[in-house]
Amino acid sequence: MSFSVGIVGLPNVGKSTLFKVLTKREVEISPRPFTTIKPNIGQVRVPDARLEKIAKLVKPEKVTPTTIEFIDIAGLVKGAHKGEGLGNQFLSHIRNCDSILFVLRAFENPEVENVLGEINPQKEFEILKIELLMKDLETIEKAIQKAERKKEQKKLRILEKIKEKISEGKMISEIDLNEEEQEKIKEYQFLTQKPYFSVVNINGRTNFGEIKFPHLKMNLKEEKEMLEFTKEERKELGIESRIEELIENCYKILNLITFYTIAGGEETRAWTIKEGSLAPDAGGVVHSDFKEKFIKAEVINFSDFIKVESWQKAKEMGFLKIVGKDYKVKDGDIIEFKI
Ligand SMILES: Nc1nc2c(ncn2[C@@H]2O[C@H](COP(=O)(O)OP(=O)(O)OP(=O)(O)O)[C@@H](O)[C@H]2O)c(=O)[nH]1
Numbered sequence: 001m002s003f004s005v006g007i008v009g010l011p012n013v014g015k016s017t018l019f020k021v022l023t024k025r026e027v028e029i030s031p032r033p034f035t036t037i038k039p040n041i042g043q044v045r046v047p048d049a050r051l052e053k054i055a056k057l058v059k060p061e062k063v064t065p066t067t068i069e070f071i072d073i074a075g076l077v078k079g080a081h082k083g084e085g086l087g088n089q090f091l092s093h094i095r096n097c098d099s100i101l102f103v104l105r106a107f108e109n110p111e112v113e114n115v116l117g118e119i120n121p122q123k124e125f126e127i128l129k130i131e132l133l134m135k136d137l138e139t140i141e142k143a144i145q146k147a148e149r150k151k152e153q154k155k156l157r158i159l160e161k162i163k164e165k166i167s168e169g170k171m172i173s174e175i176d177l178n179e180e181e182q183e184k185i186k187e188y189q190f191l192t193q194k195p196y197f198s199v200v201n202i203n204g205r206t207n208f209g210e211i212k213f214p215h216l217k218m219n220l221k222e223e224k225e226m227l228e229f230t231k232e233e234r235k236e237l238g239i240e241s242r243i244e245e246l247i248e249n250c251y252k253i254l255n256l257i258t259f260y261t262i263a264g265g266e267e268t269r270a271w272t273i274k275e276g277s278l279a280p281d282a283g284g285v286v287h288s289d290f291k292e293k294f295i296k297a298e299v300i301n302f303s304d305f306i307k308v309e310s311w312q313k314a315k316e317m318g319f320l321k322i323v324g325k326d327y328k329v330k331d332g333d334i335i336e337f338k339i
C-alpha cells in the first residue's frame with residue numbers, strides 16, 4: 001500500500017508532462033485540452049539519502065526505496081462540480097487520493113490553448129479551490145439531510161459548523177477541528193480536507209503577480225527534456241532538476257515518516273507510515289502477519305546506526321532498544337520485528 005497524490009489542474013497546464021517527469025512513463029501529452037481522460041497511475045521512488053547511507057554500511061544484495069503513488073487526473077474546468085467538462089467522474093478520482101498536487105500554468109505558448117485566457121496562477125488556484133469547495137458543500141448538504149433524518153445531533157452540529165466556514169470560502173483543512181470532529185467526518189472524504197501542494201509551471205517569465213499558496217516553481221518542459229540526460233550531464237550543462245524537491249514536499253504534507261528494515265543483510269528497504277503509528281502498524285506494512293503476531297521489536301535510530309556502523313555492533317554495545325506494542329515509531333528507525 002502506498003499513499004497517493006492526485007495531480008489536479010485546468011486542461012493543458014502540463015499535468016501529464018509532470019506525470020511523465022515523475023514516473024518516466026510514456027503518456028499522452030498534446031496541445032489539445034482534455035487529452036487525458038482515463039487517469040494515469042504510477043509509483044514514484046522517494047529520494048532518500050539515509051537509505052543510501054544505511055546500504056553503504058550493510059552492503060545488502062538489494063536496496064528498495066519507498067514509493068508514493070501519483071495519479072494524473074483529467075483537466076478540471078469551472079462548473080465541474082455541476083458536471084461541466086468531465087465533471088463528476090474526475091472529482092471521484094480526486095476523492096480517492098490522500099493528497100492533492102495542483103498544477104498551475106505560468107508558461108506562455110500560443111500553440112497550446114490557454115483555457116483561462118491569461119497567465120494567472122493565483123486565479124487558477126482560486127478556480128480549482130472553488131470547484132472543490134462547491135463539491136464539498138454538495139456532500140455536506142446531503143449529509144446534513146441524512147443526519148437530520150437520523151437525529152444525529154452531534155454530527156449535525158459539526159456539519160453545520162463546517163458548512164458555514166465553507167460558505168465563507170474556507171477549505172476544510174483550514175478549519176479548526178478537534179480529533180472527535182475529524183473522526184466524525186472521516187467517512188465523507190472531503191476534497192478540501194486533503195493536504196495539498198502546488199507546482200507553478202513557468203518558463204522564462206517569473207513575474208505573474210503574487211502567489212499566496214505553498215508552491216514550487218518548475219519548468220516542466222525543461223524537466224521533460226532533461227529526462228534524456230544523466231545526472232552528470234546535467235551538472236556539466238548547469239541545469240538542475242527540482243523533481244526530487246517536489247517529491248519530498250509531497251511526502252512531507254502527507255505527514256509520513258520513513259522506517260527501515262535490513263532483513264539480516266539481504267535487503268535494505270525503506271517503508272512509509274503515518275506519523276504517530278505504533279510498532280505493530282509498522283510491522284503490518286512489512287508483512288500482514290507482523291501486525292497480528294507482533295510480540296516485540298528491536299530498534300535503533302538511523303542517527304545512532306551510522307555511529308556504530310553495524311547491527312552486530314549495535315547489539316554488542318547495547319544500542320538496540322527492545323520495544324513493545326505501544327512503541328511509537330520514529331522517523332529514521334531501523335526495525336527488526338519479532339513474532
Ligand atoms: N512551452 C511550454 N509548453 C508546455 C509546458 N508544459 C507543458 N507544455 C505543453 O503543453 C501541452 C499540454 O501539456 P500536457 O502535459 O498534455 O497538459 P495536461 O495538463 O495534462 O492537459 P490535459 O490532459 O488536456 O488536461 C503539451 O503540448 C505540452 O508539451 C511548459 O512548461 N512550457
Ligand SMILES: [Mg+2]
Nearest residue numbers: 015016035036
Ligand atoms: Mg493530461
